[in-house]
Amino acid sequence: MPRVLAIDYGQxxxxxxxxxxxxxxxxxxTTIPSATAIAFLKDYFFKEKVEVVLIGEPKQMNGQPSESASMIKGFVTHFSNHFPDMKVIRVDERFTSKMAVQSMLDSRLKKKQRQNKALIDEISATIMLQDYLNRKMF
Structure with a gap:
């Protein structure tokens, strides 16, 4: 069965x-520099079979798009141009960064590890993906 990949895209x-x-x-x-995302994904899709890609959709508390929404929309367009046959699902990413930090606290990671923004981004993508899987099962 092919995998599902989640992307927490940032500037x-x-x-x-x-x-x-x-x-x-x-x-x-992993966490990668955003400028290398398409090249990384080309290599990853060559090695692994992926059927769906989730891309975070940043929203404000009132449900309106956040400041970074236009940047991410540009990435989604760029992604779709490179991978036209890949199914893309946009998922609400509100609170994933806060949940990632809380997860790090709950795991008793040291302060230095909790300050690692790359780890926060990777955990945020994992939270988005696990939430999607949980909803898909029910």
């Missing part, structure tokens, strides 16, 4: 998470 960094082949568990894949 500087992009967090990536992926499912296992049974699409049951989400795991952090």
């Amino acid at each position: 500087k960094r992009t967090g990536l998470a992926v499912t296992d082949e049974m699409q049951i568990i989400a795991s952090g894949l």
Whole structure:
């Protein structure tokens, strides 16, 4: 069974998470510089079969698009131009960064590790992906 990949795209960094082949568990894949995202994904899709890509959709508390929404929309267009056959699902990413930090606190990571923004981005992508899997199962 192909995997599902989640992308938490940001101006500087992009967090990536992926499912296992049974699409049951989400795991952090890596965090990459955003400028290298398309090249990284080309290589990854060559090596791994992926059927769906989730891309975070940043929203404000009132449901309106956030400031970074237009930047991410540009990435989605760029992504779709490079991977026209890949199914893309936009998912609400509100609170994922806060949840990632809380997860790091709950895991008792040291302060230095909790300040690692790349790790926060990767965990945020994992939270988005696991939430999608949980909703898909029910």
